[in-house]
Amino acid sequence: MIIDLVRSLGSWSWWLLGLVLLAAELAVPGAFLIWIGLAAIIIGALSLALWDTGIWTWQVQLLLFAVLAVGLAVVGRRFYSGRGGESDQPNLNRRGESLVGRTATLHEPIAEGRGRIRLDDTWWSIIGPDLPAGTQVVIIESNGRDLRVEATATVLRPT
Template sequence: MIHDLVNGLGPWSWWILGLILLAAELAAPGVFLIWIGAAAIVVGALSLLLWDTAFWIWQVQWLLFAVLSVGLALAGRRFYAGRSEPSDEPLLNRRGESLIGRTATLHEPITEGRGRIRLDDTWWPVMGPDLPAGTRVKVVTASGRDLTVEAD
Protein backbone atom coordinates (compact mmCIF):
# COMPACT_ATOMS: atom_id res chain seq x y z
CA MET A 1 0.00 0.00 0.00
CA ILE A 2 2.74 2.50 0.96
CA HIS A 3 4.75 1.40 -2.08
CA ASP A 4 1.77 2.14 -4.34
CA LEU A 5 1.21 5.49 -2.64
CA VAL A 6 4.85 6.54 -3.05
CA ASN A 7 4.88 5.41 -6.70
CA GLY A 8 1.60 7.20 -7.33
CA LEU A 9 2.79 10.47 -5.78
CA GLY A 10 6.27 10.17 -7.24
CA PRO A 11 8.76 12.77 -6.03
CA TRP A 12 5.98 14.64 -4.26
CA SER A 13 5.91 11.98 -1.55
CA TRP A 14 9.15 13.47 -0.17
CA TRP A 15 7.62 16.94 -0.19
CA ILE A 16 4.58 15.67 1.70
CA LEU A 17 6.79 13.90 4.25
CA GLY A 18 8.84 17.09 4.68
CA LEU A 19 5.75 19.24 5.20
CA ILE A 20 4.34 16.74 7.70
CA LEU A 21 7.60 16.87 9.67
CA LEU A 22 7.67 20.67 9.58
CA ALA A 23 4.06 20.75 10.80
CA ALA A 24 4.99 18.32 13.59
CA GLU A 25 7.78 20.71 14.58
CA LEU A 26 5.19 23.48 14.91
CA ALA A 27 2.94 21.25 17.02
CA ALA A 28 5.75 20.01 19.29
CA PRO A 29 8.65 22.46 19.00
CA GLY A 30 12.09 21.18 19.82
CA VAL A 31 14.20 22.39 16.87
CA PHE A 32 14.81 18.83 15.78
CA LEU A 33 12.10 17.80 13.34
CA ILE A 34 12.72 20.93 11.31
CA TRP A 35 16.06 19.53 10.13
CA ILE A 36 14.61 16.14 9.26
CA GLY A 37 11.79 17.88 7.40
CA ALA A 38 14.34 20.01 5.54
CA ALA A 39 16.21 16.84 4.57
CA ALA A 40 13.00 15.35 3.18
CA ILE A 41 12.35 18.51 1.15
CA VAL A 42 15.91 18.44 -0.25
CA VAL A 43 15.44 14.81 -1.28
CA GLY A 44 12.09 15.82 -2.79
CA ALA A 45 13.76 18.58 -4.80
CA LEU A 46 16.37 16.16 -6.07
CA SER A 47 13.63 13.65 -6.84
CA LEU A 48 11.92 16.18 -9.09
CA LEU A 49 15.10 16.27 -11.16
CA LEU A 50 16.20 12.63 -10.95
CA TRP A 51 12.96 10.62 -10.66
CA ASP A 52 13.24 8.87 -14.01
CA THR A 53 16.96 8.07 -13.83
CA ALA A 54 18.11 4.49 -13.32
CA PHE A 55 20.21 5.09 -10.20
CA TRP A 56 17.54 7.06 -8.27
CA ILE A 57 16.05 3.99 -6.58
CA TRP A 58 14.36 4.08 -3.20
CA GLN A 59 17.47 2.79 -1.40
CA VAL A 60 19.53 5.75 -2.67
CA GLN A 61 16.76 8.15 -1.69
CA TRP A 62 16.50 6.78 1.86
CA LEU A 63 20.27 6.73 2.28
CA LEU A 64 20.51 10.35 1.15
CA PHE A 65 17.61 11.25 3.44
CA ALA A 66 19.34 9.62 6.43
CA VAL A 67 22.67 11.31 5.71
CA LEU A 68 21.03 14.70 5.18
CA SER A 69 18.93 14.34 8.34
CA VAL A 70 21.98 13.71 10.50
CA GLY A 71 24.06 16.34 8.72
CA LEU A 72 21.42 19.05 8.89
CA ALA A 73 20.62 18.26 12.54
CA LEU A 74 24.30 18.58 13.49
CA ALA A 75 24.72 21.75 11.42
CA GLY A 76 21.59 23.25 12.97
CA ARG A 77 22.78 22.40 16.46
CA ARG A 78 26.13 24.05 15.80
CA PHE A 79 24.42 27.08 14.23
CA TYR A 80 22.05 27.65 17.16
CA ALA A 81 24.57 26.78 19.89
CA GLY A 82 26.55 29.98 19.40
CA ARG A 83 23.57 32.31 18.99
CA SER A 84 22.68 33.02 22.61
CA GLU A 85 22.61 36.74 23.16
CA PRO A 86 23.51 38.17 26.56
CA SER A 87 20.44 39.01 28.58
CA ASP A 88 19.80 42.40 30.12
CA GLU A 89 18.47 40.49 33.16
CA PRO A 90 20.90 37.56 33.63
CA LEU A 91 19.62 36.72 37.13
CA LEU A 92 15.91 37.00 36.31
CA ASN A 93 14.96 33.42 37.22
CA ARG A 94 17.79 32.84 39.67
CA ARG A 95 16.61 34.71 42.71
CA GLY A 96 19.07 33.10 45.12
CA GLU A 97 22.03 34.11 42.98
CA SER A 98 20.70 37.67 42.75
CA LEU A 99 21.04 37.94 46.54
CA ILE A 100 24.80 37.35 46.57
CA GLY A 101 26.53 40.35 48.08
CA ARG A 102 23.45 41.59 49.97
CA THR A 103 23.57 42.11 53.72
CA ALA A 104 20.89 41.28 56.25
CA THR A 105 20.37 40.81 59.96
CA LEU A 106 20.04 37.30 61.35
CA HIS A 107 16.49 36.76 62.54
CA GLU A 108 17.28 33.36 64.05
CA PRO A 109 20.77 32.55 65.29
CA ILE A 110 22.93 30.24 63.23
CA THR A 111 23.32 27.13 65.37
CA GLU A 112 24.91 23.96 64.09
CA GLY A 113 25.43 25.74 60.78
CA ARG A 114 21.74 26.66 60.12
CA GLY A 115 19.78 29.86 60.67
CA ARG A 116 17.32 32.24 59.00
CA ILE A 117 17.31 35.77 57.61
CA ARG A 118 14.73 38.02 56.03
CA LEU A 119 15.54 39.69 52.72
CA ASP A 120 12.90 41.88 51.13
CA ASP A 121 9.65 40.00 51.78
CA THR A 122 11.03 36.46 52.05
CA TRP A 123 12.51 34.35 54.81
CA TRP A 124 15.63 32.52 53.67
CA PRO A 125 17.36 29.54 55.30
CA VAL A 126 21.06 30.26 55.68
CA MET A 127 24.17 28.26 56.38
CA GLY A 128 27.35 29.52 57.94
CA PRO A 129 29.38 29.76 61.11
CA ASP A 130 27.48 29.86 64.40
CA LEU A 131 26.41 33.46 65.03
CA PRO A 132 23.88 35.03 67.44
CA ALA A 133 20.59 36.56 66.31
CA GLY A 134 20.86 40.22 65.32
CA THR A 135 24.28 39.81 63.69
CA ARG A 136 24.78 41.52 60.33
CA VAL A 137 25.66 38.93 57.70
CA LYS A 138 26.58 39.05 54.05
CA VAL A 139 25.35 36.49 51.49
CA VAL A 140 28.39 34.89 49.82
CA THR A 141 26.91 31.97 47.84
CA ALA A 142 23.53 30.56 46.87
CA SER A 143 22.62 26.94 46.25
CA GLY A 144 18.98 26.49 45.35
CA ARG A 145 17.05 28.00 48.24
CA ASP A 146 19.90 27.82 50.76
CA LEU A 147 22.16 30.83 51.17
CA THR A 148 25.63 30.74 52.67
CA VAL A 149 26.48 33.76 54.80
CA GLU A 150 29.43 35.15 56.71
CA ALA A 151 29.62 37.86 59.34
CA ASP A 152 29.72 41.31 57.78
Template sequence: MLAKLALELGPWSWWVAGLVLLAAELAVPGVFLVWIGLGAIATGVLSLLLWGADLWSWQVQLLVFAALSVVSILIGRKFLASGSSTTDEPFLNQRGASLVGRTATLQEAIVNGRGRIHLDDTTWSVIGPDTAAGSTVRIMESKGRELRVEPVRAA
Protein backbone atom coordinates in the same frame (compact mmCIF):
# COMPACT_ATOMS: atom_id res chain seq x y z
CA MET B 1 -2.11 3.41 0.02
CA LEU B 2 0.97 5.40 1.14
CA ALA B 3 3.25 3.19 -0.96
CA LYS B 4 1.05 3.77 -4.01
CA LEU B 5 1.08 7.52 -3.37
CA ALA B 6 4.87 7.51 -2.99
CA LEU B 7 5.24 5.61 -6.28
CA GLU B 8 2.93 8.02 -8.08
CA LEU B 9 4.68 11.11 -6.71
CA GLY B 10 8.17 9.72 -7.31
CA PRO B 11 10.89 12.05 -6.08
CA TRP B 12 8.28 14.61 -5.09
CA SER B 13 7.13 12.37 -2.23
CA TRP B 14 10.12 13.61 -0.19
CA TRP B 15 9.09 17.20 -0.86
CA VAL B 16 5.53 16.44 0.29
CA ALA B 17 6.82 14.67 3.41
CA GLY B 18 9.10 17.63 4.17
CA LEU B 19 6.29 20.14 3.77
CA VAL B 20 3.98 18.02 5.96
CA LEU B 21 6.67 17.94 8.67
CA LEU B 22 7.17 21.71 8.41
CA ALA B 23 3.41 22.22 8.69
CA ALA B 24 3.26 19.84 11.67
CA GLU B 25 5.82 22.06 13.41
CA LEU B 26 3.12 24.73 13.61
CA ALA B 27 0.89 22.38 15.63
CA VAL B 28 3.59 20.84 17.83
CA PRO B 29 5.50 23.05 20.27
CA GLY B 30 9.26 23.17 19.99
CA VAL B 31 11.65 23.42 17.08
CA PHE B 32 12.34 19.82 16.18
CA LEU B 33 10.21 18.83 13.20
CA VAL B 34 11.67 21.73 11.23
CA TRP B 35 15.05 20.00 11.07
CA ILE B 36 13.55 16.64 10.10
CA GLY B 37 11.42 18.41 7.48
CA LEU B 38 14.55 20.06 6.08
CA GLY B 39 16.18 16.61 5.93
CA ALA B 40 13.22 15.33 3.91
CA ILE B 41 13.36 18.29 1.52
CA ALA B 42 17.12 17.81 1.05
CA THR B 43 16.45 14.15 0.29
CA GLY B 44 13.85 15.34 -2.22
CA VAL B 45 16.48 17.48 -3.94
CA LEU B 46 18.77 14.46 -4.22
CA SER B 47 15.85 12.36 -5.45
CA LEU B 48 15.21 14.78 -8.29
CA LEU B 49 18.85 14.39 -9.33
CA LEU B 50 19.23 10.63 -8.79
CA TRP B 51 15.73 9.23 -9.38
CA GLY B 52 16.56 6.98 -12.31
CA ALA B 53 19.84 5.65 -10.87
CA ASP B 54 20.05 2.01 -9.80
CA LEU B 55 21.74 2.90 -6.53
CA TRP B 56 18.86 5.18 -5.48
CA SER B 57 16.66 2.46 -3.92
CA TRP B 58 14.17 3.18 -1.16
CA GLN B 59 16.62 1.77 1.40
CA VAL B 60 19.33 4.22 0.32
CA GLN B 61 16.78 7.03 0.34
CA LEU B 62 15.81 6.25 3.94
CA LEU B 63 19.47 6.12 5.01
CA VAL B 64 20.16 9.45 3.28
CA PHE B 65 17.04 10.94 4.88
CA ALA B 66 18.15 9.77 8.35
CA ALA B 67 21.67 11.11 7.84
CA LEU B 68 20.49 14.46 6.49
CA SER B 69 17.99 14.80 9.33
CA VAL B 70 20.71 14.21 11.93
CA VAL B 71 23.02 16.70 10.20
CA SER B 72 20.27 19.32 10.02
CA ILE B 73 19.43 18.77 13.72
CA LEU B 74 23.07 19.26 14.72
CA ILE B 75 23.41 22.38 12.58
CA GLY B 76 20.10 23.68 13.94
CA ARG B 77 21.19 23.17 17.55
CA LYS B 78 24.43 25.03 16.88
CA PHE B 79 22.52 27.80 15.11
CA LEU B 80 19.99 28.21 17.93
CA ALA B 81 22.64 28.04 20.66
CA SER B 82 24.65 30.84 19.07
CA GLY B 83 21.62 33.12 19.12
CA SER B 84 21.83 33.84 22.84
CA SER B 85 21.12 37.47 23.45
CA THR B 86 21.93 39.80 26.30
CA THR B 87 19.14 40.81 28.61
CA ASP B 88 18.43 43.55 31.09
CA GLU B 89 17.39 40.83 33.58
CA PRO B 90 20.36 38.41 33.65
CA PHE B 91 19.18 36.67 36.85
CA LEU B 92 15.57 36.18 35.79
CA ASN B 93 14.50 32.74 37.04
CA GLN B 94 17.73 32.52 39.08
CA ARG B 95 16.52 34.06 42.29
CA GLY B 96 19.35 32.74 44.47
CA ALA B 97 21.99 34.17 42.13
CA SER B 98 20.24 37.55 42.17
CA LEU B 99 20.70 37.73 45.96
CA VAL B 100 24.51 37.52 45.88
CA GLY B 101 26.02 40.66 47.39
CA ARG B 102 22.94 41.61 49.41
CA THR B 103 22.93 41.79 53.19
CA ALA B 104 20.35 40.31 55.52
CA THR B 105 19.73 39.78 59.22
CA LEU B 106 19.96 36.25 60.59
CA GLN B 107 16.57 34.98 61.67
CA GLU B 108 18.06 31.85 63.26
CA ALA B 109 21.65 31.69 64.46
CA ILE B 110 24.15 29.81 62.35
CA VAL B 111 25.03 26.79 64.48
CA ASN B 112 27.28 24.03 63.16
CA GLY B 113 27.43 25.90 59.85
CA ARG B 114 23.65 26.15 59.26
CA GLY B 115 21.08 28.87 59.91
CA ARG B 116 18.20 30.82 58.34
CA ILE B 117 17.55 34.33 57.05
CA HIS B 118 14.37 36.04 55.97
CA LEU B 119 14.87 38.06 52.81
CA ASP B 120 12.05 39.76 50.91
CA ASP B 121 9.21 37.23 51.06
CA THR B 122 11.22 34.04 51.55
CA THR B 123 13.07 32.27 54.34
CA TRP B 124 16.38 30.90 53.09
CA SER B 125 18.68 28.23 54.49
CA VAL B 126 22.18 29.61 54.88
CA ILE B 127 25.58 28.06 55.45
CA GLY B 128 28.56 29.81 56.91
CA PRO B 129 30.59 30.35 60.07
CA ASP B 130 28.72 30.19 63.39
CA THR B 131 27.06 33.57 63.96
CA ALA B 132 24.47 34.81 66.47
CA ALA B 133 20.84 35.48 65.52
CA GLY B 134 20.20 39.12 64.67
CA SER B 135 23.66 39.56 63.11
CA THR B 136 24.02 41.07 59.67
CA VAL B 137 25.43 38.76 57.01
CA ARG B 138 26.38 39.24 53.38
CA ILE B 139 25.32 36.65 50.79
CA MET B 140 28.46 35.43 49.03
CA GLU B 141 27.19 32.55 46.87
CA SER B 142 24.04 30.69 45.88
CA LYS B 143 24.18 26.89 45.97
CA GLY B 144 20.82 25.60 44.81
CA ARG B 145 18.38 26.37 47.64
CA GLU B 146 21.10 27.36 50.11
CA LEU B 147 23.00 30.60 50.37
CA ARG B 148 26.58 30.84 51.61
CA VAL B 149 26.96 33.86 53.89
CA GLU B 150 29.69 35.66 55.80
CA PRO B 151 29.19 38.01 58.78
CA VAL B 152 29.46 41.71 57.99
CA ARG B 153 32.19 43.22 60.13
CA ALA B 154 31.34 46.53 61.78
CA ALA B 155 33.55 49.34 60.51
Protein backbone atom coordinates in the same frame (compact mmCIF):
# COMPACT_ATOMS: atom_id res chain seq x y z
CA MET C 1 -0.57 0.21 1.10
CA ILE C 2 2.17 2.75 1.87
CA ILE C 3 4.41 1.25 -0.81
CA ASP C 4 1.60 1.59 -3.35
CA LEU C 5 1.09 5.22 -2.32
CA VAL C 6 4.80 5.97 -2.71
CA ARG C 7 4.87 4.28 -6.13
CA SER C 8 1.80 6.19 -7.32
CA LEU C 9 3.09 9.55 -6.08
CA GLY C 10 6.61 8.99 -7.40
CA SER C 11 8.97 11.84 -6.60
CA TRP C 12 6.15 13.77 -4.95
CA SER C 13 6.19 11.34 -2.01
CA TRP C 14 9.32 13.11 -0.72
CA TRP C 15 7.54 16.44 -0.94
CA LEU C 16 4.60 15.01 0.98
CA LEU C 17 6.88 13.57 3.67
CA GLY C 18 8.68 16.92 3.96
CA LEU C 19 5.44 18.86 4.37
CA VAL C 20 4.13 16.38 6.95
CA LEU C 21 7.36 16.74 8.95
CA LEU C 22 7.21 20.54 8.76
CA ALA C 23 3.60 20.45 9.95
CA ALA C 24 4.62 18.11 12.77
CA GLU C 25 7.24 20.66 13.80
CA LEU C 26 4.44 23.16 14.38
CA ALA C 27 2.58 20.69 16.58
CA VAL C 28 5.68 19.50 18.48
CA PRO C 29 8.10 22.45 18.51
CA GLY C 30 11.71 21.79 19.24
CA ALA C 31 13.50 22.81 16.01
CA PHE C 32 14.35 19.23 15.11
CA LEU C 33 11.74 17.95 12.67
CA ILE C 34 12.19 21.05 10.56
CA TRP C 35 15.64 19.85 9.48
CA ILE C 36 14.44 16.36 8.62
CA GLY C 37 11.52 17.85 6.70
CA LEU C 38 13.90 20.14 4.82
CA ALA C 39 16.04 17.11 3.92
CA ALA C 40 12.95 15.35 2.53
CA ILE C 41 12.04 18.40 0.44
CA ILE C 42 15.60 18.57 -0.95
CA ILE C 43 15.41 14.87 -1.90
CA GLY C 44 12.02 15.62 -3.49
CA ALA C 45 13.54 18.40 -5.59
CA LEU C 46 16.37 16.11 -6.69
CA SER C 47 13.83 13.37 -7.44
CA LEU C 48 11.96 15.62 -9.85
CA ALA C 49 15.12 15.98 -11.91
CA LEU C 50 16.57 12.47 -11.49
CA TRP C 51 13.52 10.21 -11.19
CA ASP C 52 13.87 8.46 -14.53
CA THR C 53 17.65 7.98 -14.38
CA GLY C 54 19.11 4.59 -13.55
CA ILE C 55 21.25 5.93 -10.69
CA TRP C 56 18.30 7.33 -8.67
CA THR C 57 17.27 4.11 -6.91
CA TRP C 58 15.40 3.98 -3.61
CA GLN C 59 18.63 2.97 -1.84
CA VAL C 60 20.42 6.08 -3.09
CA GLN C 61 17.45 8.23 -2.12
CA LEU C 62 17.30 6.84 1.44
CA LEU C 63 21.06 7.10 1.92
CA LEU C 64 21.15 10.69 0.71
CA PHE C 65 18.09 11.51 2.82
CA ALA C 66 19.77 10.10 5.96
CA VAL C 67 22.99 12.01 5.31
CA LEU C 68 21.11 15.25 4.62
CA ALA C 69 18.86 14.85 7.68
CA VAL C 70 21.82 14.33 10.03
CA GLY C 71 23.87 17.07 8.38
CA LEU C 72 21.08 19.63 8.46
CA ALA C 73 20.23 18.76 12.07
CA VAL C 74 23.86 19.30 13.13
CA VAL C 75 24.16 22.57 11.21
CA GLY C 76 20.79 23.76 12.53
CA ARG C 77 21.74 22.95 16.11
CA ARG C 78 24.98 24.89 15.80
CA PHE C 79 23.18 27.80 14.18
CA TYR C 80 20.52 28.06 16.88
CA SER C 81 22.68 27.20 19.89
CA GLY C 82 24.69 30.41 19.60
CA ARG C 83 21.64 32.65 19.38
CA GLY C 84 20.93 32.88 23.12
CA GLY C 85 23.81 35.20 23.95
CA GLU C 86 24.39 36.72 27.33
CA SER C 87 21.40 38.05 29.19
CA ASP C 88 21.40 41.54 30.66
CA GLN C 89 19.69 39.98 33.73
CA PRO C 90 21.29 36.55 34.24
CA ASN C 91 19.72 36.03 37.70
CA LEU C 92 16.19 37.03 36.71
CA ASN C 93 14.56 33.74 37.71
CA ARG C 94 17.18 32.77 40.28
CA ARG C 95 16.28 34.88 43.25
CA GLY C 96 18.64 33.16 45.68
CA GLU C 97 21.61 33.66 43.39
CA SER C 98 20.74 37.33 42.97
CA LEU C 99 21.20 37.76 46.73
CA VAL C 100 24.84 36.64 46.74
CA GLY C 101 27.02 39.51 47.91
CA ARG C 102 24.28 41.28 49.89
CA THR C 103 24.74 41.99 53.56
CA ALA C 104 22.16 41.66 56.29
CA THR C 105 21.87 41.89 60.04
CA LEU C 106 20.84 38.79 61.98
CA HIS C 107 17.59 39.36 63.86
CA GLU C 108 17.86 35.80 65.22
CA PRO C 109 21.07 33.98 66.15
CA ILE C 110 22.50 31.14 64.04
CA ALA C 111 22.45 28.05 66.26
CA GLU C 112 23.96 24.70 65.32
CA GLY C 113 24.81 26.01 61.87
CA ARG C 114 21.25 27.00 60.91
CA GLY C 115 19.22 30.17 61.19
CA ARG C 116 16.98 32.64 59.37
CA ILE C 117 17.37 36.16 58.07
CA ARG C 118 14.90 38.61 56.63
CA LEU C 119 15.77 40.19 53.31
CA ASP C 120 13.27 42.65 51.89
CA ASP C 121 9.90 40.94 52.51
CA THR C 122 11.07 37.32 52.75
CA TRP C 123 12.52 35.11 55.47
CA TRP C 124 15.39 32.95 54.18
CA SER C 125 16.94 29.86 55.75
CA ILE C 126 20.64 30.33 56.23
CA ILE C 127 23.61 28.10 56.90
CA GLY C 128 26.77 29.34 58.54
CA PRO C 129 28.84 29.45 61.69
CA ASP C 130 27.05 29.98 65.01
CA LEU C 131 26.63 33.74 65.40
CA PRO C 132 24.68 35.93 67.82
CA ALA C 133 21.77 38.16 66.84
CA GLY C 134 22.91 41.56 65.61
CA THR C 135 25.87 40.20 63.64
CA GLN C 136 26.35 41.64 60.20
CA VAL C 137 26.59 38.78 57.65
CA VAL C 138 27.29 38.61 53.95
CA ILE C 139 25.65 36.03 51.68
CA ILE C 140 28.37 34.02 49.94
CA GLU C 141 26.38 31.24 48.24
CA SER C 142 22.90 30.08 47.34
CA ASN C 143 22.08 26.40 46.85
CA GLY C 144 18.44 26.92 45.93
CA ARG C 145 16.80 26.54 49.32
CA ASP C 146 19.39 27.86 51.78
CA LEU C 147 21.76 30.79 51.73
CA ARG C 148 25.30 30.32 53.07
CA VAL C 149 26.53 33.28 55.08
CA GLU C 150 29.64 34.36 56.89
CA ALA C 151 30.20 37.16 59.37
CA THR C 152 31.55 40.53 58.34
CA ALA C 153 33.73 42.60 60.66
CA THR C 154 30.87 44.77 61.96
CA VAL C 155 28.74 43.59 64.88
CA LEU C 156 25.60 45.57 65.64
CA ARG C 157 23.47 45.15 68.74
CA PRO C 158 19.71 44.92 68.14
CA THR C 159 17.62 47.60 69.80
